[in-house]
Amino acid sequence: MRLPIAISEQSAEPLYYQIEVQLRALIISGSLQAGTLLPSIRELASQLKCSVITIKRVYSDLEAEGLLRTKQGTGTYVSHVEKESREEQKHSVVNEAIDQLLEAAERVQCTKQELEMLLKEKLQHYEP
Amino acid sequence: MRLPIAISEQSAEPLYYQIEVQLRALIISGSLQAGTLLPSIRELASQLKCSVITIKRVYSDLEAEGLLRTKQGTGTYVSHVEKESREEQKHSVVNEAIDQLLEAAERVQCTKQELEMLLKEKLQHYEP
Amino acid sequence: MRLPIAISEQSAEPLYYQIEVQLRALIISGSLQAGTLLPSIRELASQLKCSVITIKRVYSDLEAEGLLRTKQGTGTYVSHVEKESREEQKHSVVNEAIDQLLEAAERVQCTKQELEMLLKEKLQHYEP
Amino acid sequence: MRLPIAISEQSAEPLYYQIEVQLRALIISGSLQAGTLLPSIRELASQLKCSVITIKRVYSDLEAEGLLRTKQGTGTYVSHVEKESREEQKHSVVNEAIDQLLEAAERVQCTKQELEMLLKEKLQHYEP
């Protein structure tokens, strides 16, 4: 199985973090259904051309968040999460991003009007 | 002179980065006028209770960006930046933050409608 | 790996600057191919008998110029720079030095003839 | 008396050094004849809009080089230097600049041919 995850060499974000964000999104969005068996650590590491240790960290982190579940000797599965809970998490991810946007805007003293204008323009091309 | 800069011990962001972001914002927003003499590195270090070297790094980085100008034996000054250029930088900072928001939303497959709803709610409390 | 860099205690030039100039030259000249893994900051520091921080500064500065690329936990690599761009940079380095020469000559009112004579003499021994 | 000296705020060169280089050139080139009374420290400082301490340093340095001569209570004069000696110094100033050029060229592995080409081009516009 091949996960639709891409890592950027250019980005300053640490490898493990780039992967976590994308895998988390796949689960929260429902693209990966509950119970799905993820690729093994070694397999994913080889797919993404990164260290096994990095993938291990990703799986551990997401397991700690309750999104994944590891069964000894079988592999790592997507946990069963209520649809409502998934919606909640989705909103919380987006809300966090919004907060960061507002912080940045506030720091450079961007007026509400300016901010709305810039947002409107960008939102036009938003095609999820 | 006392710069309105606050640093958070909790934040995972490195010290120097927190300070850079805020000082950059003060300049771009025009709160600090061109030609303003900034506090000496030693003074600011003592104000923010951090090492002289950390402040030195902040000033150097911002000088490399062209926002500051330091003269040895004299002090560090805010560079003269065109108002239009400031506006541009302001918008580019905000647009970057917007891009990150849209990326996050897209990843969790947030619909345009949902996103607009969440934005609308948060924007109500935006008071720059 | 051992970089052919020599530092002079006599020179008034700061340590970090001496190293930067030489490493930059190695890259621009193509002596170090794109993708080459440089020695770790600790290793180079020990080779050149200077502080780790000094090397760190060198690598950071050259990274800011786009000549190097560092990946945390991995190491520091020579960036891929177009051959034409390298030629350009080479010429720009030399042209800058020529400008400084002409300025100096002009200041002491050295005639074109004198200058050419002195140049001719020195150029005889130029063996790159 | 007004010396034709200009200082650049942009330059990274220290103030005292910029002034020294120019004043030295005025003397070596013969633009300032032996015996000429230079402006007082305070006067020159006010002309160049810099600190008295900076000019004091310039005069001291050039006096140490034997180019100037200070008489208590009267002022600072241009020393009498043999014409041949002046020529020598002129050449030594220029030769030093040439050496720096060659070093830079060598570092980036500029071939003799390339160097000569760049030099020829620049020399065309040399009008002392």
Add this chain to the structure above:
DNA sequence: GTGGTCTAGACCACC
């Protein structure tokens, strides 16, 4: 193992 950050403290150059 790698680089990233931060500290305290020193000494120097400049104005």
Add this chain to the structure above:
DNA sequence: GTGGTCTAGACCACG
């Protein structure tokens, strides 16, 4: 007084 450089040494994050 200012900034500029450099040190030794520590601790953390990443792979």
